[in-house]
Amino acid sequence: MENTTGSGAGxxxxxxxxxxRYGSGNPALRDLTVQVRRGEALAVLGPSGSGxxxxLNMIAGLDKPDEGTVTVDGVRVDQLGEAGSARYRRATIGMVFQFFNLLDDLTVQDNVLLPAQxxxxxxxxxxxxxxxLLADLGVDQYRDTFPGRLSGGERQxxxxxRALVNRPPLILADEPTGALDRAAADSVVxxxxxxxxxxxxxxxxxxDTGLAARCATRTVELVDGRLARHGAAVGE
Known part of the structure:
Protein backbone atom coordinates (compact mmCIF):
# COMPACT_ATOMS: atom_id res chain seq x y z
CA MET A 1 0.00 0.00 0.00
CA GLU A 2 1.26 3.44 -0.88
CA ASN A 3 1.90 6.11 1.69
CA THR A 4 -1.37 7.95 2.24
CA THR A 5 -0.15 10.97 4.17
CA GLY A 6 -2.31 13.97 3.36
CA SER A 7 -1.00 17.33 2.27
CA GLY A 8 -1.58 20.74 3.69
CA ALA A 9 -0.89 22.45 6.98
CA GLY A 10 -3.00 22.34 10.11
CA ARG A 21 -29.46 17.88 21.08
CA TYR A 22 -32.08 15.24 20.41
CA GLY A 23 -35.41 16.17 21.93
CA SER A 24 -35.63 17.77 25.35
CA GLY A 25 -33.13 15.55 27.18
CA ASN A 26 -29.48 16.16 27.88
CA PRO A 27 -27.39 17.05 24.80
CA ALA A 28 -25.65 14.15 23.05
CA LEU A 29 -22.63 16.46 22.63
CA ARG A 30 -21.90 19.49 24.79
CA ASP A 31 -19.53 22.26 23.70
CA LEU A 32 -17.04 19.74 22.33
CA THR A 33 -13.74 21.00 20.91
CA VAL A 34 -11.10 18.62 19.56
CA GLN A 35 -8.61 18.40 16.70
CA VAL A 36 -7.10 15.46 14.83
CA ARG A 37 -3.71 15.89 13.19
CA ARG A 38 -2.88 14.49 9.78
CA GLY A 39 -1.35 11.04 10.07
CA GLU A 40 -2.73 10.53 13.56
CA ALA A 41 -4.69 7.52 14.79
CA LEU A 42 -7.11 8.92 17.35
CA ALA A 43 -9.31 6.65 19.45
CA VAL A 44 -12.49 8.15 20.88
CA LEU A 45 -13.41 6.14 23.97
CA GLY A 46 -16.54 6.15 26.05
CA PRO A 47 -19.45 4.05 27.27
CA SER A 48 -22.71 3.61 25.41
CA GLY A 49 -24.56 6.92 25.26
CA SER A 50 -21.43 9.03 25.70
CA GLY A 51 -21.78 10.74 22.31
CA LEU A 56 -18.81 10.13 14.14
CA ASN A 57 -22.01 11.10 12.32
CA MET A 58 -21.09 14.79 12.53
CA ILE A 59 -17.65 14.18 11.04
CA ALA A 60 -19.15 12.01 8.31
CA GLY A 61 -21.70 14.68 7.44
CA LEU A 62 -24.58 12.37 8.28
CA ASP A 63 -26.00 14.72 10.90
CA LYS A 64 -25.77 18.43 11.69
CA PRO A 65 -24.87 20.16 14.95
CA ASP A 66 -27.15 22.57 16.72
CA GLU A 67 -24.13 24.71 17.57
CA GLY A 68 -20.46 24.72 16.65
CA THR A 69 -18.36 23.85 13.62
CA VAL A 70 -17.01 20.71 11.93
CA THR A 71 -14.13 21.23 9.50
CA VAL A 72 -12.49 18.27 7.72
CA ASP A 73 -9.64 18.73 5.24
CA GLY A 74 -10.61 22.38 4.83
CA VAL A 75 -14.33 21.67 4.28
CA ARG A 76 -16.97 23.11 6.63
CA VAL A 77 -18.97 19.89 6.88
CA ASP A 78 -21.66 21.45 9.08
CA GLN A 79 -22.57 23.86 6.26
CA LEU A 80 -23.00 21.27 3.49
CA GLY A 81 -26.36 20.40 2.00
CA GLU A 82 -27.42 16.84 1.23
CA ALA A 83 -25.74 16.65 -2.19
CA GLY A 84 -22.60 18.36 -0.92
CA SER A 85 -22.40 15.96 2.02
CA ALA A 86 -22.58 12.98 -0.33
CA ARG A 87 -19.78 14.38 -2.51
CA TYR A 88 -17.70 15.12 0.60
CA ARG A 89 -18.05 11.55 1.88
CA ARG A 90 -17.05 10.07 -1.48
CA ALA A 91 -13.95 12.27 -1.67
CA THR A 92 -12.83 12.48 1.95
CA ILE A 93 -14.18 9.66 4.10
CA GLY A 94 -13.66 5.92 4.13
CA MET A 95 -15.90 4.16 6.66
CA VAL A 96 -15.35 0.80 8.37
CA PHE A 97 -18.24 -0.57 10.40
CA GLN A 98 -18.61 -3.18 13.12
CA PHE A 99 -20.83 -5.40 10.96
CA PHE A 100 -18.96 -4.80 7.66
CA ASN A 101 -22.00 -3.45 5.70
CA LEU A 102 -20.99 -5.38 2.57
CA LEU A 103 -23.65 -6.07 -0.06
CA ASP A 104 -24.30 -9.82 -0.08
CA ASP A 105 -25.51 -9.90 -3.72
CA LEU A 106 -22.25 -8.37 -5.01
CA THR A 107 -18.90 -10.15 -5.24
CA VAL A 108 -15.98 -9.02 -3.12
CA GLN A 109 -14.49 -7.15 -6.07
CA ASP A 110 -17.76 -5.40 -6.89
CA ASN A 111 -18.23 -4.37 -3.25
CA VAL A 112 -14.82 -2.69 -3.34
CA LEU A 113 -15.48 -1.13 -6.75
CA LEU A 114 -18.79 0.46 -5.73
CA PRO A 115 -17.46 3.65 -4.04
CA ALA A 116 -15.06 4.24 -6.93
CA GLN A 117 -17.85 3.92 -9.45
CA LEU A 133 -5.93 -3.31 -2.44
CA LEU A 134 -7.39 -6.82 -2.17
CA ALA A 135 -3.92 -8.24 -2.84
CA ASP A 136 -2.28 -5.91 -0.31
CA LEU A 137 -4.86 -6.97 2.28
CA GLY A 138 -4.46 -10.68 1.55
CA VAL A 139 -7.96 -11.37 0.21
CA ASP A 140 -7.51 -11.10 -3.57
CA GLN A 141 -8.19 -14.84 -3.95
CA TYR A 142 -11.79 -14.08 -2.92
CA ARG A 143 -12.42 -11.34 -5.50
CA ASP A 144 -15.14 -13.35 -7.28
CA THR A 145 -16.63 -14.73 -4.04
CA PHE A 146 -19.75 -13.41 -2.33
CA PRO A 147 -19.22 -11.96 1.18
CA GLY A 148 -21.42 -14.53 2.91
CA ARG A 149 -18.83 -17.22 2.17
CA LEU A 150 -16.03 -15.36 3.99
CA SER A 151 -15.02 -15.34 7.63
CA GLY A 152 -15.58 -12.24 9.75
CA GLY A 153 -11.93 -11.24 9.53
CA GLU A 154 -11.90 -11.66 5.76
CA ARG A 155 -15.05 -9.58 5.39
CA GLN A 156 -13.55 -6.82 7.50
CA ARG A 162 -13.68 -0.64 0.07
CA ALA A 163 -12.94 2.23 2.48
CA LEU A 164 -9.55 2.86 0.86
CA VAL A 165 -10.44 2.57 -2.82
CA ASN A 166 -11.03 6.32 -3.30
CA ARG A 167 -7.80 7.20 -1.43
CA PRO A 168 -9.64 9.18 1.28
CA PRO A 169 -7.65 11.42 3.63
CA LEU A 170 -9.62 10.05 6.59
CA ILE A 171 -10.77 6.60 7.72
CA LEU A 172 -13.61 6.47 10.26
CA ALA A 173 -13.78 3.13 12.08
CA ASP A 174 -16.78 2.30 14.25
CA GLU A 175 -15.97 -0.64 16.60
CA PRO A 176 -14.13 -2.40 13.73
CA THR A 177 -13.36 -5.53 15.77
CA GLY A 178 -16.64 -5.72 17.71
CA ALA A 179 -18.08 -8.59 15.63
CA LEU A 180 -14.85 -10.58 15.32
CA ASP A 181 -13.26 -13.44 17.24
CA ARG A 182 -9.89 -12.90 18.89
CA ALA A 183 -7.74 -14.12 16.00
CA ALA A 184 -9.64 -12.07 13.41
CA ALA A 185 -9.60 -9.03 15.70
CA ASP A 186 -5.83 -9.31 16.09
CA SER A 187 -5.49 -9.38 12.32
CA VAL A 188 -7.56 -6.22 11.92
CA VAL A 189 -5.57 -4.49 14.68
CA ASP A 208 -12.66 -1.08 24.16
CA THR A 209 -9.66 0.46 25.91
CA GLY A 210 -7.51 -2.50 24.88
CA LEU A 211 -8.26 -1.90 21.21
CA ALA A 212 -7.44 1.78 21.61
CA ALA A 213 -4.14 1.00 23.32
CA ARG A 214 -3.12 -1.28 20.47
CA CYS A 215 -4.28 0.85 17.53
CA ALA A 216 -4.19 4.51 18.49
CA THR A 217 -1.43 7.07 18.80
CA ARG A 218 -3.67 9.23 21.01
CA THR A 219 -6.95 8.82 22.86
CA VAL A 220 -9.76 11.04 24.09
CA GLU A 221 -12.66 9.97 26.27
CA LEU A 222 -16.25 11.16 26.08
CA VAL A 223 -18.62 11.02 29.04
CA ASP A 224 -22.13 12.47 28.71
CA GLY A 225 -21.15 14.31 25.56
CA ARG A 226 -18.15 16.07 27.11
CA LEU A 227 -14.42 15.43 27.00
CA ALA A 228 -13.49 13.67 30.22
CA ARG A 229 -9.93 13.04 29.13
CA HIS A 230 -8.33 15.01 26.33
CA GLY A 231 -5.33 14.41 24.14
CA ALA A 232 -3.61 11.61 26.02
CA ALA A 233 -0.89 9.84 24.08
CA VAL A 234 -1.18 6.07 24.29
CA GLY A 235 0.89 4.72 27.12
CA GLU A 236 0.60 7.83 29.32
Missing part, protein backbone atom coordinates in the same frame (compact mmCIF):
# COMPACT_ATOMS: atom_id res chain seq x y z
CA UNK A 11 -5.22 19.61 11.53
CA UNK A 12 -7.20 17.31 9.26
CA UNK A 13 -10.22 17.52 11.59
CA UNK A 14 -11.16 20.56 13.64
CA UNK A 15 -14.23 20.39 15.89
CA UNK A 16 -15.20 23.66 17.55
CA UNK A 17 -17.70 24.06 20.41
CA UNK A 18 -19.93 21.31 19.03
CA UNK A 19 -23.35 20.80 20.62
CA UNK A 20 -26.07 18.39 19.47
CA UNK A 52 -19.23 8.71 20.29
CA UNK A 53 -21.61 7.74 17.49
CA UNK A 54 -23.03 11.26 17.33
CA UNK A 55 -19.53 12.65 16.88
CA UNK A 118 -20.03 6.31 -7.46
CA UNK A 119 -17.15 8.78 -7.43
CA UNK A 120 -16.85 8.57 -11.22
CA UNK A 121 -13.51 6.76 -11.36
CA UNK A 122 -12.93 5.00 -14.69
CA UNK A 123 -13.68 1.28 -14.83
CA UNK A 124 -10.11 0.29 -15.67
CA UNK A 125 -8.53 2.48 -13.00
CA UNK A 126 -11.02 1.45 -10.33
CA UNK A 127 -10.61 -2.27 -11.09
CA UNK A 128 -6.83 -1.97 -10.97
CA UNK A 129 -7.05 -0.10 -7.67
CA UNK A 130 -9.51 -2.60 -6.17
CA UNK A 131 -7.45 -5.64 -7.14
CA UNK A 132 -4.26 -4.04 -5.78
CA UNK A 157 -10.47 -6.77 5.26
CA UNK A 158 -12.75 -6.42 2.24
CA UNK A 159 -14.52 -3.57 4.05
CA UNK A 160 -11.16 -1.85 4.62
CA UNK A 161 -10.32 -2.23 0.92
CA UNK A 190 -2.35 -5.21 12.79
CA UNK A 191 -3.94 -3.88 9.62
CA UNK A 192 -5.06 -0.63 11.27
CA UNK A 193 -1.61 -0.10 12.75
CA UNK A 194 0.03 -0.74 9.38
CA UNK A 195 -2.27 1.74 7.65
CA UNK A 196 -1.46 4.42 10.21
CA UNK A 197 2.28 3.75 9.98
CA UNK A 198 1.96 4.39 6.24
CA UNK A 199 0.45 7.82 6.94
CA UNK A 200 -3.30 7.15 6.93
CA UNK A 201 -5.28 9.34 9.34
CA UNK A 202 -7.71 7.21 11.34
CA UNK A 203 -10.44 8.11 13.80
CA UNK A 204 -11.49 5.04 15.77
CA UNK A 205 -14.65 4.99 17.90
CA UNK A 206 -14.76 2.27 20.53
CA UNK A 207 -15.59 1.40 24.13
Missing amino acids: PLISIGHLTK KSTL LAGMGRGESRERALA RVAVA RLVRDLNERGQTILLVTH
